[in-house]
Every structure is written in C-alpha cells, then in structure tokens.
Amino acid sequence: MSTDCLPALNAVVYTLSMNTLNPSSYLNEIAKPTPIAEEADIVVCGGGPAGVAAALGAARMQAQLGQKPNVRLLEVHGQLGGVWTTGLLSWIIDAGNKHGVMSELLEKINAKRTQMGEEPPVKTGCPYDVEQMKLLLEQICVKAGVKVLLHSRVVGAHVDEAKKLTHVIVENKSGRQAIAGKVFIDCTGDGDLAAQAGCTCEYGRPDPDDPTKIQAQPFSMLCLLTGLERDLTKPYHDRELYDWGTPKQNLRAAMLAGGADPSYGKPTLFEIYPDLFTMMANHEYGFSGLNAQDISDATIQSRKEVHDMVAALRKQGGCWSKIRIVATASQIGVRESRRPLGVYTVSLDDMVEGARFEDAVCRCTFGIDVHATRKTNAGGGIEDKPVGKTQPYDIPYRALVSAEVDGLLFAGRCISGDFFAHSSYRVTGNSVALGEGAGAAAAVAIKQQTKLSELAYGKVVYPELEKMWGLKQV
Secondary structure (H helix, E strand, C coil), X not given: CCCCCCCCCCCCCCCHHHHCCCCCCCCCCCCCCCCEEEEEEEEEECCCHHXXXXXXXXXXXXXXXXXXXXXXXXXXXXXXXXXXXXXXXXXECXXXXXXXXXXXXXXXXXXXXXXXXXXXXXXXXXXXXXXXXXXXXXXXXXXXXXXXXXXXXXXXEEECCCCXXXXXXXXXXXXXXXXXXXXXXXXXXXXXXXXXXCCCEECCEEECCEEEEEECCCEECEEEEECCCCCCCHHHHCCCCCCCCHHHHHHHHHHHHCCCCCCCCCCEEEEEECCEEEEECCCECCCCCCCHHHHHHHHHHHHHHHHHHHHHHHHCCHHHCCCEEEEECCCCECCCCCEECECCCECHHHHHHCCCCCCEEEEECCCCCCECCCCCHHHHCECCCCCCCCCCEEEEHHHHEECCCECEEECCCCCCECHHHHHHHCCHHHHHHHHHHHHHHHHHHHHHCCCHHHCCHHHHHHHHHHHHHCCCCC
C-alpha cells in the first residue's frame, strides 16, 4: 500500500470479514469432523509476554488452590516470547512497579547478566538478551507444569448456543485439531481469538481528514547489531549521559550523512552488551496488522530499509566502520490491531483522572505513546498528546472480560480500551501483569465454578496473588 491510511473500513466493528480483499469467488471445502486433540482447564492463545504470564499465573494458581495444573499454551512461532524474542524488542517498558512474574523475570535476567560478568548498561530501564529470554521463558513454563505447543496457529473457535466458548481450532504439522477448555485467554496481541469467537472489536481511529478511513500506528522492524563499541558510540545511545532526544537526533544525523533518511523520525539504539545493540529506526505506515499481504509487504520493505540504514552508517567510518547486522526480526513489530469489547473499556479519561478500581489488575505508569500514523505527523516520530498530562492509572479486571462471549478473557495489548489508552497499556511490562492476572482469575473461577463476569477479582483473586507473591501471610 502506498497511502498513509488504511482502506475505507468501519473503525468500530472490526471482524474477520475485513481480513479478505473482497474475493470474487469461493471454494466450498468438504466438511469433515475435526479431531479433539485434548481437553484443558485453561487454554492460553499466544505465547508472548502476556501469554507466558497468563499460563504461569494459571498453572501456579491452580497449584496453590490444590489442583493439578492443566494449562495449555499455544504459540504460532518456534519460541515463546512474541515481540520479546521473535520481534527482537530487547527492552521492557513499564516493568518497575510490577510484582509476580514480571519481577521474577527481571530478577532472573539480571542474575544471568551478573553470572556472565556483565554490568547493566543503564541504571534505569530493562534491556535483555533475546536468546537468554527464549530459554528462560521455556524453562520457567516447563517447571510450572504448563503444556507448551509451538508452531500452532489458532484458526477458529466454537461458541455454543449459550454464547460460551468451548473449543479453539488450531492448525500445525499434526493437522487441524480442536482443543477443548473451560476458560480461554486471548493473548494473541491481535485479538485473533476474540475475532474468531465473533466479538465486536475496535481498530485504530478515524482519519481526521476523511472519517471513512482509519489510521493505525505503524509497524517497526528491529535488528540486532554488533561491531560497535560502547564508549565510542555513547553520543548515539547513552540514555543517562544525554537527555532523551539527543542520542536519537545524533543517530538520525549520522544516517542522513550516509544517505539514508530513517522512516522513524526518532531512531534509537539500545545497548544490550558492550558489543551488542538493538536498533529501532523503522516505521511502516498505512499497513493493516490484520492483512497477510500488508504484513508481508511491510516486512520486505522494512528489512531492506534496515539494511540500507546500517550500510549508511558504515559509510561514515569511525565508530561505525565495523557495524554489522546480527539478525533482523522474524516477526515485524505490530503496535496496533483489534481491541475487543469488554465489560469495561479503558479510556483516555481514566488516564487523565488517574483512575483507581477495586478490581485493578495492573497499574500503568507509561503515558500516551502514539507513533506517527503517517510520515507527515510529528516528523515521523511521536505524535503530540491530546491532553496536557496523564497520571498512573489502573486497568480493571472487567476490561479483560469479554462482554459478549462467556469463558473468554483478554490479556496484553488486546484488551478493551480506546485508541489513546491502548497506546499506553500496550507496552510489555503491562502485558505481563495483565496476563498473570487473567491466568489467576481463570484458575479461581474454575475452582469456584463462577462465571468470569461474576468473579470478585479484588476480593478473591488478588489476595490469592498476594499469597503467591509472598506479599501476604498465608
């Protein structure tokens, strides 16, 4: 696509029908029974930060409640971690005030760094080694008794006449299979399960210049770089020696000097080790995260730009003379997709007011962060905020509960919220907290035989989490 806006779509009701490009003909496949491969208490769809945390929260809560963990975690890629690993994100935002799984992961990441004889590159912030993260997530899930199924994509859902989700359909090397469950948690990021189950979803925001079209935040291709020396490149990455914008400006100037104009107006280097960095300098505008051809085109285009930018830096010589790409992400980073309808919808008003809820699952401290929806907005960087100031705010459990389908929870960036709230809570420190809360709620609801919409999260689930975290005496 060459335009900065997505095709004319309904920005409110976004369903599976919009994944196709108006096909002129159809193939009627032969109907045949789908084997039910297994039955689990809790089925988590998507093994990214939210999904791993949801599976851990569910399995550990079941054990704490005296039940044998019976949790299935489904992931489309060949490793757990989602944007953390497949997307090479390498940096965790809004993690410092989180208990439970998030705190545990940071502790283990830092312990491994110390074991390797490496000092943290920054005093604030959470960089990590992608390969170490892959191993850590797999092993921590295995230890908790989570059953992990990789290379498996959720392609369908079965909702019975009572509007209860009873099965998900997956496809993998074993064929097409159904998995039965008592509670399902959509941690796909894109709200894939919610859409398959028929939930009403929102996507993006109306284009202010043409309300018949919508705008969404751009994709980004990340890469790992080597051949750089920490001290020589400090002006381009040091987040403590300089203010937030100066290293980005310096990096952009170096790229421009080499003949590359980065599509992201605030290109960024993150130090992982003294000789290993992550770069985020790409924006792909006008593509839909729910269209396979768009994602394919954006991936090919973005990977070329990343290589071009690195080549431009190498041309400058000096501290850039030995720069090399170790890897580009296998999955381009998608910031925005479906926002399914929950019992409660988190809003910009909640952010302004610093909302507090009795059924709070997560407190977000990260502010509005809308990456330019078109290259001409904010110089391709970060758009101006629609309000002067926001405050830390709570996300209530109700925003994780489907308003339309029983037995379905959401976690991660595909919870119920508006465009601006989503730009804040979408970061992965919040995804982990939301996932763990959803998993724990699923386990308690099953134990108590309570509907998800009737579960008293603040009075029942959170105290159990405090016990699990060691914050409350048993």
